[in-house]
Amino acid sequence: MTDSSVFLRSVKCFIICGLLTLSSTLSLTTNDKRPNTRTKPSQPNIVFVLADDYGWNDVGYHGSEIKTPTLDRLAADGVKLDNYYVQPICSPTRSQLLSGRYQIHTGLQHGIIWAAQPNGLPLELPTIADKLREVGYATHAVGKWHLGFYKEAYTPLHRGFDSYFGYLTGGEDYLSHKRCTDVGHEMVCGLDLRDGEKPDWNKTGVYSTHLFTSRAEKIITDHAKQSPDKPLFLYLPYQAVHSPLQVPQRYLDQYKNIKDHDRRIYAGMVSCMDEGVQNITKTLERFDMWKNTVFIFSTDNGGQILSGGNNWPLRGWKGSLWEGGMRGVGFVNSPLLKNKGQVRRGLMHVSDWFPTLVHLAGGNTTGLKLDGHDIWRAISEGGPSPRKELLHNIDPMYQQAGERLFNNTFDSRVRAAVRVNNWKLITGDPGNSRWVPPPHVSADTDDTLRFVPKKNIWLFDVATDPWERHDLSDKRPDIVKSLLERLVFYNLTAVPVRYPPMDPNCDPSKHGGVWSPWQD
Structure with missing residues (x-):
């Protein structure tokens, strides 16, 4: 081999080795920054659907006569939560879901938050939306709030959500979107539907389940087109299937065999909600988001038998401490589950979603005094639940x-x-x-x-x-x-109960005919 050949080979080796060293350096630099740049695509989208007053015996896979093909399919292909507990009534469940704390630690031990009460989930408690937004999530809420609104600081846009569309009180007409309540032996009424912080007067006659489903689909569509690299948290607390008993006729037609008037309407309301869940999951699939989505379905309490719901064979119903009031319909579906098509019988509670989802999203709960447990491994892999009591x-x-x-x-x-x-x-x-x-x-x-x-x-x-x-x-x-x-x-750890008297200043007639914050 000539001297010139040796020289050329030496130069070639020098260049190649230099490039390899540079590549390695760049790779190390990229890895050093990985927590900020490469974890986001792996953060799952989280879609949490919360039904209202949905009973144990009102879902098909529990043997109900009500048809729920979408919920049945998602539950069968996912993980059914057979030993899962919520609270007996609305506000307490929502407060524990969003804060990860028992009622005795939020002051909401008694009853619900009434429309006329200057009350709400304590402001010093971060919500699950706050914690998810900290780690880069787009956060959206659609539907029923029911966690206080007497001051703007208690409303969704001030509790961690980037957008909000829905109603602030505990219940209303499905079509007019108006709420009436008794304040000091006087009935006061007003519109309770807002888009962000502005009242929405243009949806009269649009059934709320359709309305909320449509908005959820739009949020998913816009997110896929405008923020594809950002993880999504969509909280969808439907009005369905809370009273009043109202549903479009086409959902009733399939239940001519149900003779009981209330049960038949209620069944139609459930079917409409089931259809809504189907449309939302299809939208996620259409934009290729489902493959990285954790979908959770839960009721907020047991069924109200006085309004068509049913919890058979469990004892009691909405508002009671019996199983029928608190043992909840719930399941998880996700391509990210390691073991699917199974039933989990470990003890689980609605407060567990806070640490479970925050940790799954890559966030942390350091310094927070939570009552919930991270149950993702128990759900996904089938291991024992970390919760032994509640x-x-x-x-x-x-x-x-x-x-x-x-x-x-x-x-x-x-x-x-x-x-x-x-x-x-x-x-x-x-x-x-x-x-x-x-x-x-x-x-x-x-x-x-x-x-x-x-x-x-x-x-x-x-x-x-x-x-x-x-x-x-x-x-x-x-x-x-x-x-x-x-x-x-x-x-010994309980805080004082927050249950102030009704405030007549809530009267919507004093606020443009709309249920709105009434204190500065």
């Missing part, structure tokens, strides 16, 4: 029941419920206590087990008796005492 509630304002049974532990007259492993203890007045089959089913409801006056303590092994037919409080006083001590423990 506090259903302690409500010191609810009318006390019976006589105090023990002087050295929790007061059994106070309305409360706690779950530890398979054991559930109820104290005070649990609320409506019957088993109510759907109208077309003739069943022995064993009314001898109904609520007994002055009785104020019940114990159940919910794993073997989810129908709460076998009260074991007399047979297992050791478990009763143990769970009463857990209530003592939780009660």
Whole structure:
């Protein structure tokens, strides 16, 4: 080999080695910046659909006569949550979902937030939308708020959401979008529909389930076109299937076999909601977003049997501490699930979504005193749930029941419920206590087990008796005492109840005929 050939090979090697070194350096530089530039595409889109007053026996996969093909398919192909709990009524569930904290730690232990109440989810608590926005998410809310609006600071655009379309109170007419409520023995009425912070007067006659579905589809479409590199959080708390019982005729036509008037309308409302979920998932698929989406469906409480809902064979209904009031319909579907087509029987609670979704999104909950647990691994992989107990509630304002049974532990007259492993203890007045089959089913409801006056303590092994037919409080006083001590423990951490009197200054006639913030 000539000297010139050796020289040329040396130069070539020098150049190649230099390029490789430069490439390696650039690669290291890119990796160093990876948390800021490369994690975003892997952050999942999160779509959370919350139904209102949707009962255990109102979804097809629980054996209902109501047709829910979309929910059935998504649940079957995803993960069904069989031991999942919400709260018995609206505001408490929403507050725990968005804050990750029990009611006793937000002051919302008693009742709901009424339209005329100067009340709301405490401002010092960050919402799940706040935490997701911190890590780059576009955050949108469509539908029912019901977490306070007497000051602008309590409304969605000030609680972490980039956009909001919906209504602020707890319920209204599905077509006129107006709400009436009694304030000091005087009925006040007004429009309750807004786009952002502006009232929307142009949707009269448009059924709210269609309205909210359409807006959700638009948000997904605009996001896909305008912000494809940004993860999406869409919170869709439907008005459906809360009263009043209203639905377009075409959804009723498929239920001519249901003779009960309320049940038939309610069934149509469910079918309309099911169709809405189908349209939303199809929109996600159309824009190739579904492959990186975590879709969650949940009810906010048990069904209201006085308005067509049903929780059979569970005991009780909306507003009660029985399983029928709190054991929720819920499932997760996502291509990101490691094990699909399964049922999870580990204990789960609505407050768990906060840390679960924030951590899944790459955020952190450091410094937050949460009551929720990160349950993603339990959902996705089928491992054990990190939750072994949950506090259903302690409500010191609810009318006390019976006589105090023990002087050295929790007061059994106070309305409360706690779950530890398979054991559930109820104290005070649990609320409506019957088993109510759907109208077309003739069943022995064993009314001898109904609520007994002055009785104020019940114990159940919910794993073997989810129908709460076998009260074991007399047979297992050791478990009763143990769970009463857990209530003592939780009660020591409770903050004062926030339940101010109604304020007549809320009157929409003082605010342009619209339900609006009324205090500065």
